[in-house]
Amino acid sequence: MFIDxxxxxxxxxxxxxxxxQRYASPEQLLKRYEELGIEKAVILPGGAPECQTQKxxxxxxxxxxxxxxxxxxPFCNVDPRSISNSPDAPLDDLLCYYKQQGCRGIGEITxxxxxxxxxxxxLFKHAEKLGLPVTFHIGPQVGGCYGLYDExxxxxxxxxxQKYPGxxxxxxxxxxxAEISQLETPADRYGYPRYPVKKEGVVPKLFRRYKNxxxxxxxxxxxxxxxxxPVYGIDFLNEFQDRLFFGTDICAPDTPVWLVDYLKNxxxxxxxxxxxxxxxxxxxxxxxxxx
Numbered sequence: 001m002f003i004d005x006x007x008x009x010x011x012x013x014x015x016x017x018x019x020x021q022r023y024a025s026p027e028q029l030l031k032r033y034e035e036l037g038i039e040k041a042v043i044l045p046g047g048a049p050e051c052q053t054q055k056x057x058x059x060x061x062x063x064x065x066x067x068x069x070x071x072x073x074p075f076c077n078v079d080p081r082s083i084s085n086s087p088d089a090p091l092d093d094l095l096c097y098y099k100q101q102g103c104r105g106i107g108e109i110t111x112x113x114x115x116x117x118x119x120x121x122x123l124f125k126h127a128e129k130l131g132l133p134v135t136f137h138i139g140p141q142v143g144g145c146y147g148l149y150d151e152x153x154x155x156x157x158x159x160x161x162q163k164y165p166g167x168x169x170x171x172x173x174x175x176x177x178a179e180i181s182q183l184e185t186p187a188d189r190y191g192y193p194r195y196p197v198k199k200e201g202v203v204p205k206l207f208r209r210y211k212n213x214x215x216x217x218x219x220x221x222x223x224x225x226x227x228x229x230p231v232y233g234i235d236f237l238n239e240f241q242d243r244l245f246f247g248t249d250i251c252a253p254d255t256p257v258w259l260v261d262y263l264k265n266x267x268x269x270x271x272x273x274x275x276x277x278x279x280x281x282x283x284x285x286x287x288x289x290x291x
Contacts, residue, residue: 002260003285004033004041006108006135006172006218006247009072011064014054022053024253026064030071032250036260039282040071041248042104042289044135047077048111050146062101073289075135076103080111080119087118092126099130104289107135108172110146115156120148124160128167133288135170135216140189147173152186154179154202161210168288170245171203172216177225179203180236192224197232207240214288215240217280218247223258234271241276245284 010023024032033041043065046056058076065072076098083089095106106127113120127134138157139147150156154176161169171177175189179201183189203225206213216222226233237244248257267277285291 001282002036002038002246003282004038004218004248004250005170005245005285006216006249007041007043008046008249008251009043009064010054010056011060021252023251024255026068026072028253029250030068032253032257033071036248036257038248038260040073040285040291042073042075042285044075044108045077047107047109048079048146050112051110058098058101058103062103065102073291074098074101074103075105075107077107077109078123080109080113080117080123085119087122089119089122091123092130095126095130095132099132103132104291105133105135105170107170109134109136109148110139112139112142112146112149114142114149115160121160121163124164124167128164131166133168133170133214135172136176137173138171138175139173140175147175150175152179152183152189154206158202158206158210161206161213165210165212168212168214170214170216172218172222172247172249174221176203177221180225180232181229192220192228194224194228196229204236204239207243211243213243214284215244216247217244217259219249220256220258222247223262227258227262234266237266237272237280238276241279242284244280245288246281 009029013023043061045061061074065074078094137147139145142149178189180203181197181201182199266272
């Protein structure tokens with residue numbers, strides 16, 4: 001059994017010329033889940049304009065979740081620039097409403113602003129107050145991409161973790177997971193480094209120092225982090241078993257999912273225990289989301 005902490009879906013997905021489909025419909029996603037053994041999932045709405053090819057509202061996600069209440073759990077994705085495009089915007093008004101509608105968290109935050117930007121910090125302030133965990137995507141630069149910007153070494157993320165100790169942050173994306181190892185060059189943040197973890201990077205150090213940092217293992221970035229150096233990856237899974245979360249980041253109906261078989265193989269080969277597997281696969285999600 002798995003609970004997917006990170007997935008995207010559209011009620012009426014656009015089919016582009018040539019039959020290419022960027023997002024799955026709920027029915028297509030559930031078909032994949034039957035194949036993969038995934039029981040429930042957190043749906044993350046498309047939020048910031050930087051990464052949208054098809055607009056999506058929280059209301060659409062809530063409608064999908066109400067249609068399949070036993071399978072889907074909604075997050076809301078309130079952009080930090082919402083309401084007044086200012087650092088004192090009353091974002092708690094929106095967040096309170098969506099929490100009342102059943103949203104269990106915020107994300108995936110993809111606005112291409114710095115972590116330390118006052119409007120982003122305003123969002124975190126209100127999220128902490130309301131007890132809503134946040135899933136963030138880090139972008140390697142400002143402009144030409146999406147995601148909250150931070151420098152190599154993630155100093156802005158660290159200051160944010162210090163500032164909001166009561167807020168759970170789910171780390172995700174290439175620039176985040178690339179730093180499980182010390183970077184050979186800053187450009188490694190743009191992709192999926194495959195070299196072994198010769199020296200630990202900042203990510204495991206942040207995990208040890210800040211209990212409010214969690215790990216979203218979805219997409220190739222999360223899978224690559226724990227598989228690029230299998231021996232170190234197993235140590236990482238064991239050490240942080242209480243704060244790591246299975247995820248897929250399925251967008252298109254045929255998005256590959258590597259993590260299911262990888263985790264199953266690790267437990268079958270005795271490299272992680274059934275206890276560790278269960279925590280990462282579903283127990284940590286149940287605890288975080290109160291389900």
